[in-house]
Amino acid sequence: MPDDFERMWADLAPVGRSASSGGYFRQPFTSPERELAVWFEEQCVARGLRIEGDDFGNVVGWWDTGSGPAVVTGSHLDSVLDGGAYDGPLGVVSAFAAIDLMRARGVVPTRPVGVSVFVEEEGSRFGLACLGSRLATGAISWSDARELRDRDGVALGDVVPGGSSSLLAAVGTFVELHVEQGRDLVDRGEAVGVASEIWPHGRYRFDFTGAANHAGTTRMEDRADPMLTYAMTVLAANKQARLAGQRATFGRVSVEPNGTNAVPSRVTAWLDARCSTDAALASLVEVISGQASDRASRDDTSLVVTAESVSSSVAFDPVLAAAVATDHEGGDWPIIATQAGHDAGILCAAGIPTAMLFVRNPTGISHSPLEQASIADCLVGVSALADTLERLAR
Amino acid sequence: MPDDFERMWADLAPVGRSASSGGYFRQPFTSPERELAVWFEEQCVARGLRIEGDDFGNVVGWWDTGSGPAVVTGSHLDSVLDGGAYDGPLGVVSAFAAIDLMRARGVVPTRPVGVSVFVEEEGSRFGLACLGSRLATGAISWSDARELRDRDGVALGDVVPGGSSSLLAAVGTFVELHVEQGRDLVDRGEAVGVASEIWPHGRYRFDFTGAANHAGTTRMEDRADPMLTYAMTVLAANKQARLAGQRATFGRVSVEPNGTNAVPSRVTAWLDARCSTDAALASLVEVISGQASDRASRDDTSLVVTAESVSSSVAFDPVLAAAVATDHEGGDWPIIATQAGHDAGILCAAGIPTAMLFVRNPTGISHSPLEQASIADCLVGVSALADTLERLAR
Numbered sequence: 097m098p099d100d101f102e103r104m105w106a107d108l109a110p111v112g113r114s115a116s117s118g119g120y121f122r123q124p125f126t127s128p129e130r131e132l133a134v135w136f137e138e139q140c141v142a143r144g145l146r147i148e149g150d151d152f153g154n155v156v157g158w159w160d161t162g163s164g165p166a167v168v169t170g171s172h173l174d175s176v177l178d179g180g181a182y183d184g185p186l187g188v189v190s191a192f193a194a195i196d197l198m199r200a201r202g203v204v205p206t207r208p209v210g211v212s213v214f215v216e217e218e219g220s221r222f223g224l225a226c227l228g229s230r231l232a233t234g235a236i237s238w239s240d241a242r243e244l245r246d247r248d249g250v251a252l253g254d255v256v257p258g259g260s261s262s263l264l265a266a267v268g269t270f271v272e273l274h275v276e277q278g279r280d281l282v283d284r285g286e287a288v289g290v291a292s293e294i295w296p297h298g299r300y301r302f303d304f305t306g307a308a309n310h311a312g313t314t315r316m317e318d319r320a321d322p323m324l325t326y327a328m329t330v331l332a333a334n335k336q337a338r339l340a341g342q343r344a345t346f347g348r349v350s351v352e353p354n355g356t357n358a359v360p361s362r363v364t365a366w367l368d369a370r371c372s373t374d375a376a377l378a379s380l381v382e383v384i385s386g387q388a389s390d391r392a393s394r395d396d397t398s399l400v401v402t403a404e405s406v407s408s409s410v411a412f413d414p415v416l417a418a419a420v421a422t423d424h425e426g427g428d429w430p431i432i433a434t435q436a437g438h439d440a441g442i443l444c445a446a447g448i449p450t451a452m453l454f455v456r457n458p459t460g461i462s463h464s465p466l467e468q469a470s471i472a473d474c475l476v477g478v479s480a481l482a483d484t485l486e487r488l489a490r
Numbered sequence: 491m492p493d494d495f496e497r498m499w500a501d502l503a504p505v506g507r508s509a510s511s512g513g514y515f516r517q518p519f520t521s522p523e524r525e526l527a528v529w530f531e532e533q534c535v536a537r538g539l540r541i542e543g544d545d546f547g548n549v550v551g552w553w554d555t556g557s558g559p560a561v562v563t564g565s566h567l568d569s570v571l572d573g574g575a576y577d578g579p580l581g582v583v584s585a586f587a588a589i590d591l592m593r594a595r596g597v598v599p600t601r602p603v604g605v606s607v608f609v610e611e612e613g614s615r616f617g618l619a620c621l622g623s624r625l626a627t628g629a630i631s632w633s634d635a636r637e638l639r640d641r642d643g644v645a646l647g648d649v650v651p652g653g654s655s656s657l658l659a660a661v662g663t664f665v666e667l668h669v670e671q672g673r674d675l676v677d678r679g680e681a682v683g684v685a686s687e688i689w690p691h692g693r694y695r696f697d698f699t700g701a702a703n704h705a706g707t708t709r710m711e712d713r714a715d716p717m718l719t720y721a722m723t724v725l726a727a728n729k730q731a732r733l734a735g736q737r738a739t740f741g742r743v744s745v746e747p748n749g750t751n752a753v754p755s756r757v758t759a760w761l762d763a764r765c766s767t768d769a770a771l772a773s774l775v776e777v778i779s780g781q782a783s784d785r786a787s788r789d790d791t792s793l794v795v796t797a798e799s800v801s802s803s804v805a806f807d808p809v810l811a812a813a814v815a816t817d818h819e820g821g822d823w824p825i826i827a828t829q830a831g832h833d834a835g836i837l838c839a840a841g842i843p844t845a846m847l848f849v850r851n852p853t854g855i856s857h858s859p860l861e862q863a864s865i866a867d868c869l870v871g872v873s874a875l876a877d878t879l880e881r882l883a884r
Contacts, residue, residue: 177747277707299750308858311739311762312829313671316732327724338710345705348750353571356742356760358857366750368705435706463752464702
């Protein structure tokens, strides 16, 4: 007898959880994330799902019922550093629960149904978001990806064999259920929503270089301090994003030598930028980079900006979205845009008909221990997902 | 036959040196610094100096000649992260070389002469500069110091036994030779200078707290981003120090969770501030803290400022300084102030008559692999130190 939603949720709760912050540390191919991968396989076995993996660590549990193009649903099990419980795992637990619900309803699909997990969706270890789905769709080649390194210098090629993936060959439609990462559904008073599009977004590394020196004896006017250039760039990014109605964040920084009594020699920081159009994104990053370079010349420092990943706008299939949104008794679910990247966006960009369901997050906060979703809303999400799978696999 | 200056210098050159930057990583009680401690003892043995240590890791090699109050000279062997070769070791190597020179001249002191090494002068591991000399003089108690922790959470009490020190009981005069950490001697065209005073200085921890959130989905106006408050504080500190003709630096920062796609929950940064008077230091830190707090209220973040260490102005004995400065054939060495803290300042503040000699640094750069001193200038420094010891121990 498979576990129900609440039982599965309770099983996952302690894995990779920080006792001090209450947040999760489930970086790919570390022990908490691998523990979740084992749990995933156990859940597949308990439901008689056939497990198929690829050479990158992605996996699908197949309900081999029916034939023809498959309907696959799932999400990811990794987290950002000190992340919330719902971002990723909610979609995987809901997928199992939806299958349980379909079976309880006596549904026998005429197409295969799969539950998927893609690795390193957050990019919190190797720096590239949606790494597993990019590899599975061929959006990035293994020869490029294998050289990606984590903060300790370990390469992706050191932790997975690499090679190829045929996981997506039989997929006709993909559906991802995800906790909402903003307050749109709260404002609308709806438990569930459907995605219209994903904003374009990118990650850009800013390398500010100056000259290390003694913090006490070096006159202010003799310094080449990259921390000053970085600080001005943080404020410029925030101001420009506000002016443009877009998003820009410096959330990660690394300083050398990072000593209290030393003017730094180097500051490396990462800009996360998201805009409503590709042109707006390019323009925003150009303005921020330009202001940073101007300041660098005044600070006697230098700046190199490297685009580590840039994803264009993704528009989900509007006919499919409308069908998913009308698929409940109380009326239409709202169709909303999101600024967050998802594996669903990568699969959509690769030409697979794709839809996303969001479940209301009362705090509106994500990538934080404060991320939330009520059990009642989660069960509405499971029901909406089961309805969607039932229709697509009919 | 003891090694001469250049031979000793060559022995130390590879220890703890980074192949990539050329800088030194000699944090206290790590293997490179312990290697230097072993080297120190070997040099003492080679010269017949009696080794006396204390419970904190400080050590003196005694030339037990004569009686009465001793004359001690020395410096430190630890470095900042990615530091230069001269800051610390130059004073220790020069002390041995000065004893060699005195012996070659046939000098037989009537007082004991010691060569000292104090641990953790830089504060690069446990956060408190001049830790060894503060413990030896009682400026900090062992019960407070034992709880100081490094970045990995290791306490000082875990790496040294702690207890007491009688190393300074017999000391009548202390002299520290040090590489200059600015360009004063370069501007004056002098190989050697003598210290008049050390500016007041302090280290202040700034804890900026906000709320972690998703960098893509969180509207700019819904954020409580402590990175913004930090960035403004960096620029404010720089501007206020320039306006006041003083020094202020943010060289070390730590961010949580430090992920590219997460608005940070917390930014911790350390302000290093140095001023010409105690009042100016208090005023500078007050203005910077005030501007930071104002910004925090606008950013919906909070700020706590903690003074981790504050050292008042130290004026060296002017009669002793004048005597040291006149002690060479070409005329008077210049008497100059310094903005850098030193163990000599701690001993002076503890009431021990103390002097400092500086050796010219052509780059003016310190706490960096670019720190320099010519062999010719170093040998002038050794000679000046030998002259000083000879006079004081006569």
